[in-house]
Amino acid sequence: DPNENADRNNAQGREGARFSSLGEQMLAIAGAANPDRRGSADPRLIFAGPTGMSEGVAADGGFLVQTDFSNELLQNTYEGGEIASRVRRIPIGPNSNGIHMNGVDETSRANGSRWGGIQSFWTAEAGLKRDSTPKFRRIKMELDKLTGLCYATDELLQDSTALESWLRQAFADEFLFKIEDAIVNGTGAGMPLGFLNGGSAITVPKEANQLAGTIVAENILKMWARMPARSRKNAVWIINQDVEPQLYQFVIKVKNAAGTENVGGIAAPAIMFTPPGANGSQYATLMGRPIIPVEYAATLGTAGDIMLVDLSQYLAIDKGPT
Structure with a gap:
């Protein structure tokens, strides 16, 4: 029974069989997407459909990239960027789409504002000590999704090594561009908020009589x-x-x-x-x-x-x- 064999293969694939490379997995996905081969998908593929109704149909669902490959691809993206590699990055768990944090509500470096209101005083001997109440603010961050799509040529599909090399470079470079551009210029609508559009940006005006298109x-x-x-x-x-x-x-x-x-x-x-x-x-x-x-x-x-x-x-x- 072909269906019974497919179920057995899928069960074996979920028990820990892994691909040796990203290129090998991409070739398996391409083969599973072929209507003529849908019944004989590589058992090492991890099926992930949008609903529980059609997990085994690649056209309706999809295949998760094996964990070690996806982590390495993301790491390559961040490590390759002079901007992305310098930001403070917090990983989010697989079952979360955002994070809530408490932040210090410091609006200036004046007395009464540092560290949200912590104050200190020079106090004479036996003098009274004045209390202070720090203030905090709730910081909420939600994930935005960056999606990549490419088509592989027949020639690439015949060579898992070339396919992996091309995919890693192409997606890492493209994701890096979009991420770093958003860190600088992002609007915050469906993408990260860039520092140029955030409340911390300070513009230093040009000098009097300074020519346009110059920096002095x-x-x-x-x-x-x-x-x-x-x-x-x-x-x-x-x-x-x-x-x-x-x-x-x-x-x-x-x-x-x-x-x-x-x-x-x-x-x-x-x-x-x-x-x-x-x-x-x-x-x-x-x-x-x-x-x-x-x-x-x-x-x-x-x-x-x-x-x-x-x-x-x-x-x-x-x-x-x-």
Whole structure:
């Protein structure tokens, strides 16, 4: 009985038989999707339909990617990104679609606001001690789904090694682009909220009489001054590549005792901008922090063309791919 054999094969597949590679599993899925072979699906496949009515029909349901493969694919995506690898990531359990956390309700660094209202006082001997009540806020984060789809050619389907290599690179690169672009520019509607659109973004205005489409040393110094001191050790500069020529031309203008600007100015200190390769670093640096050129930054002369960000303060949740 073909049905009895299929049931037996499925039971054996659920008992722990595993694919040796992602490419091998993709070939098995492609074979199971062929109407002529639907009754002889590889028993190692894990069936996952949208309902309990048609788990064994690939056209109605689907196949979960084996756990070790999917975890590795996600890990490759995060590790490959200069932005995604720096955010604080919290894994979510398989039966959850979000997380609730308590956060400190700190709105400023003034007395009475630090750590949500914890206060301390210099108190004279035998003086009264005043109480303080900290405040907290509820943080709610929900998952958004990023979906990928591709079609494999007949040639790829004949070679599990080539198929796996192509799938890993293609999906990892595409997912990385979408994730990092959302971290920077996301609207928060059906996707993550990017830091440019969140409440923490601070815009430093250009200098008086500064030409359009330029970046001057004073812009950098003022951005650095606005970065909280405790975040400077983790901060990175995220730029569009068309910003780079500006960084090699920094000049700090000086004024004489009469307040007249000296002609030509002086070169910016070496500590402000260091080209890549100096001191053995793969990154150029500004104020000692790495400069990361990305596709997601706005073009020169537009808000977001150069950003100073402590990405460890950006919180992300994920539950891995299927």
